[in-house]
Amino acid sequence: MKRRNALIGLLQTLNPIRWALAFRRSLTGASVTLLLMGIVSLNIVWGYPWLGMFAACVSLFVIGWIVNFLSMPAIHVSVSAPRWVAAGTFLPVSIRLSNHGRLPGMDLRVETGLPCDWLAPGGEFPAVKEVQLAKRGIWPIPPIVVESYFPFYLFRTRREFDSNTLIAVTPATLSSDHDELWRMLQTTLKGIAARIAQGDQVHYIGSREYREGISVRRWDFSSWARLGRPILREFSTPAARSVCIWVDNACVDFQPPRRPFYRGLLPPWRRLDEVHKPLERVLSLAASSIETLVRGGSAVTLSITHDPSHRSLRCEAGGDPSELFIALASIARVDPMTASKQQVARWSQELHNSGNEAVIVYSCRPRDEVVVTLPPGLRWVTDREVVTVEQDAIAARTIIDQGSKVESV
């Protein structure tokens, strides 16, 4: 493999078309002018008195090109970026260029043209790069483009410096403005979160007088008015302590559309036509659900049905759900036909052991296609509907179908 890569690298280096394209890219308005006038001044062969102009154009062109090529400093890029970013969102990443070479960098342009006139050996230059990654997964941060225009803006040397930094691109978050299904699901989730955070009224155990330092869940205004002192209503521990989210990553494959051959030259994070859209939507629903629940004051436990590591990730109420998002970012699709039976059994087992936790399953498959017994009250979320499981584990009642019906929780 190494030998093959070396051979490909050598062929790419020796490719004359590549040279020609690189040369064309390196030209600026000044060098194009010099090239044109150099060609015109070749008429010295016919006796035109343009010897000096010919020498000026040729020497500026040749020496300018060589110096420009050699003057690009040896730059090391360090990036300060968050661990994850939602797919499709713009992220300003702060970068820091440091010159590790012996020669200084002059007349540099970083990314979108941010000028750096002088970068001394050992010096650093801060900049900001706007990153937008559209495809979910764990991807490297796109390389940092630095252009050198020294000397005199005659030529442009363009180099891409890899920061060697990976970033998790989590599923895109959903907006309730235009997404009926998510709006309904969000309402449900907010209700769950509120119940978990505040307790259910059915668990009322009594009232007590307010003292400083006591957390206020609900004021008992009628008692307060009657007694003239602030009175609190107290509830017992809520029925559900947290929400358990299961993401079913087994789903049937889809046939990607035929794409032109040159699309294969794009980096993987830009090949959007290869996306499994139902799975991505389900993951987006899951990510948005986690965010809603955590913000709403509920702890969330995330498990993945076909995960060889069998691990569950937990985020406490109001905590940082980064780990959960990163886990969602790294989920890979599994073919249902090849799914491990042990993992299905584990899933089934853990679902029934979830006790008093609210359970939501996110899956691309309809409920009836999944042969697993589910506890009553579980919500089965697909990319098209939300189903609440009744007493019968297999029989389900569709609460929402394509957003046409209102769920009654």
Added chain:
Amino acid sequence: METSPSNSTSKSVNPGQQGTMVRVDNRFVLGALIFALAWFVGFTFRTQSICTLGFLLAILGGMIGDKWRRRYVTSAGVVQRGIWGVLWRGMSMLVLIIGSLWVVFMWRMAHQVSESASLLLLTVDMIAHYGIAVLCILWSIWPQRGHVLMLLVALIVIVMTVAGGGVSTSLTAQTAVGLATVVGFVFAAQIILARQRHHVGSFDDGRLYFRSEVWPYALLILSVVLIGASTLVQVTDSLLPSVQAEVFAQLKDRFETADSSVPVSSGGYVSGSYLGNVQQIMLSDPNGLALRGYCAGVPGYLRGNVFDDYSQRNWKTRRRWLETDNNGQVRNLYRVKSSRPLSVARVPLKKPANRSRSRFSLSLWGADDVPRKFVGSVEIHGEPGKGTIIFLPATTMWMEARADTIGITSHGLVERGVDSSQPWVAGVAISPQRERLTAGELSLLTSVDPILADEIEKVADVVCRGADSPTAKVRRIADYFQKNYRYTLATESPPQGVDPIVHFLKTQHPAHCELFASAVALMLRTQGVPSRYVTGYVMDELSDSEDYYLARNRDAHAWVEYYDDQQQTWVSLESTPGREYQTLEIDNGTAQTTLADQRALELESATLGWLRRLWGSIVSLRVTDALSIVFRILQMPLLIGLVLWLWWRKRQIGGDAEAVALAAARRTMDRRMRRRGWNRRPSETLHQFADRLEQPAGKPDSEKERQKLAERAAAAQWYRVHAVELFRKSVAPANTADA
């Protein structure tokens, strides 16, 4: 222009960002470059006043545009024009550019097109002036950032001005033009392209920055480019003749094998390097103007090409200058011999042209052993578009032309160094100069291609039967052709594989001058008389205004020169029926005075040669010479000095650029404070000095006092921040070491 330390509290942690920088307003730099270019064009075409006026109008336009632009500047400092503003600006620019083209065309071209005017020169003139107009328009619209098109237009202007005779074709002038172009171009490119690529949201105050860290490197590269350009001029100049010869030979072969009747060479002067070339020139555009001559009498035959070797329908020049050692062994062969100026030009031109001209001797051996009688002078105006051949009468003694050094071939032609776009003056003698031929030269000039020799010799023997002396043989041969042949331009083609000269001698068919001259030259050679084939023009047509003579394409001609071994001179011979050789004839009145002049000149040359040469050099010193001298003197010291300084600086820095940058910023600030009367004592720390600056010297009474106080407070703050940075700098390495 101003100098200032950059903001030390910059967000950047780049150590080099703290150096000092010199800022020059872009408008000033671009304006200076455009003015220099306008002056160059104006000086060349004698339109300084109009070019300067155009430049001043551009300044005015720029000021008006700036005022107008300020109306559209938003509070954020961004120029925001509406759609009508953009349209109005675009339309006005279009109208200006098209209008200026019309104005320049009417001014420089429309009224000057005439039969005697060179269309090429007029076009060059118009393009150069239009280029200046476009530059001024673009500059008035974008005074600070310029436009990338200005680079191209500026180079076109330079090329056109050089073609129009702005500088001579000498090496010095060409070098100076090249180097000046390099310097101007890099400044303009730095301003224009840096602004074009400026980050949209970043600060741009429209100034050219010379950072203290960057300019030594930029100067170093510029110096290398200048040395490279100078070297390239030298190398190209030495290689160009052989390249030109090769290209012309290749093209000639290509055209001949194509067997085309298209007069491909009709655009240039007559060459005659192959049989049929003169005929083509004559037929293609018979009335086309080739030369104009201002002269008291008929200038007659003007030589432009001399050939000495014939084979396969081609004439070539094989004779070279020989350089021999003491033993007579040939050390070197060279095509031309350099001739330095004798003095500045003395003959006033009939038609004004460039002032800086010099006189050159065309003597082949340094000085004539027998003084020759001076007949008169001919002022010849060529057509630069037709080439660089210099046409002169056969007995020319000296010439005055725009050149530094000229190259003279062994056949007495001027081949290199003369600016042919300017007129040249030939000083004509009554007789040709003496010349001794070596054995090798005699052998070359009497040789005939063995394939042809037998056939030609047979005819020559018959013609010359009974003639003993070379002169008698020459007379016989010339008479033979004059009496037995007819002249025509519709020549009969020889059969396949038969040489046209042999066919011509055998069939005696009517022919044109090339065949007559070639046949005579070869016949003379078979009889042991050295001969050579000459082509040029016969200038004998007086213009309608009767103030100058004309040589048109139809006056192209070929004739022969033979060597008179008694007189040791080359004599011109006309063998074409109906033609007679003619040259400038002596006019007693002018001859006496000009002869006296000539003698005086020769006397002067002998006695005060070095002084006169020196004076001539000083008088004829041009701007390009001065530029060239400056570049030559400064190039290497500058390069070496810069390299040494950068090396020393790098050693001083020792990898700690930040410390050096801080020190440089501190020095600049100290200097500024000294100018305001505040000296930082050697024993004083930065904080102490800052405290001293802030100590009140009394209550400020006036606004000026208050301003001074504020300035001191700002300076004190700067010193404190600087001290903190120095402290950080000193602590950081220690921490690193601990780690």
